[in-house]
Amino acid sequence: MDYVKYKDDVINKKEKELKFLKYFSSKDFEVIDMNFIEKLQWKQLTQDDLNSLDTRSIWKNGDAFYSLRNDWTDQIQHYSREYQLKASRVTYAGPISINEHIFTNLGVEIFNPTRNDMLQCYQYIHDFIQKELELNVDFAVIGHYQLFDLLLPKEEQTEELFLAISERNISKISKLLSQNHTLVQLLKTPTHHQLDFLTNFADVEHPTYKSLQYWKSTLEASGINHIHLDITTMPPKSYYVGSFIQLYQNNNRNPIASGGHYNGTLEGFGFGIQLN
Known part of the structure; x- marks a missing residue:
């Protein structure tokens, strides 16, 4: 007990x-x-x-x-x-x-953050983790809750497909789309190469892609060199609309900290650390 x-x-x-x-x-x-x-x-x-x-x-x-x-x-x-x-x-x-x-x-x-506000918030969290908690951030996972608008036309965005994606069920996704579909090829690509793979078919001027690239550059500038893309995570609430970031230490399956952009009753950017 x-x-x-x-x-x-x-x-x-x-x-x-x-x-x-x-x-x-x-x-x-x-x-x-x-x-x-x-x-x-x-x-x-x-x-x-x-x-x-x-x-x-x-x-x-x-x-x-x-x-x-x-x-x-x-x-x-x-x-x-x-x-x-x-x-x-x-x-x-x-x-x-x-x-x-x-x-x-x-x-x-x-609340009502600018891009600089979000950058500063991340830098403070990263600094606190390293200096005050004395933990290393060994790798990060990034994603965007509107990424499917970049990857799929609206007619392909079904609940059945989203469920298969969240389960990482590539066999089911291949049946719903096709073996050669770009989403299937993306999921078969190692996660630390997926952001680069996006350039093969995605609009690099799309706001979602530019947001992901911005956070990748920000993380690298803070000394995090191992960055993985996660396209399988669904928004826990409908008001999560932008990029999300998870910071990890090696050999720990739970993130040290998680953050992201939301727009509900309030628009904001937040980061949280779960001590337990």
């Missing part, structure tokens, strides 16, 4: 949380906190909210429904439907609950 955390683990985690908040506070991010227990306004729930209900811990009290916080970005989106956030960039630290497991999440969000 792992319900009890003992002294060294507790202090170490709390020190990391405080170090994170102080670091980003010194970079002019507003430190915020929100209730771990969210009151759900059913009339305001989006389809994204409804789709995520089976991953949440939910209960009813009187006429109201409550849930443990499932995602900081989601909670900020919920908050902004009723109230105005009095900051253009925020940082936070605290628990989230996913499928009845509690994780500690450290995060930053920049």
Whole structure:
């Protein structure tokens, strides 16, 4: 059983949380906190909210429904439907609950970001990981949630195909498209060569392609030389519309940090570190 955390683990985690908040506070991010227990306004729930209900811990009290916080970005989106956030960039630290497991999440969000804002946010996160957490970023995975608009005409973009892509089922994809289809050839290409392979058939002036190339150059400039393209990841929420970045350490299947561009109730760019 792992319900009890003992002294060294507790202090170490709390020190990391405080170090994170102080670091980003010194970079002019507003430190915020929100209730771990969210009151759900059913009339305001989006389809994204409804789709995520089976991953949440939910209960009813009187006429109201409550849930443990499932995602900081989601909670900020919920908050902004009723109230105005009095900051253009925020940082936070605290628990989230996913499928009845509690994780500690450290995060930053920049609202209505420019490209320079996003670049600076990434640089701060990368600097914090290396200097404060003393971890190396050995490789990165990048992608874009509108990549299929670059790869496929609208008539080929079906739910059945997207499911096969998310499952990396090349046999099924080949049947739905063809053995020689460019998407099939792309999936058969090693992931660290896929971005270069795109130049064989993609419009290099397309905004999605230019965004991917921009992030590839940014990552390389920060010393990350092993960069993989992921075309199989579907957006977890419909408001994730742009590029995403995941930073990894060798021999660890979970990313050190994940970030991306979204546009829902609020437009923003965020990065999160899951301590657990």
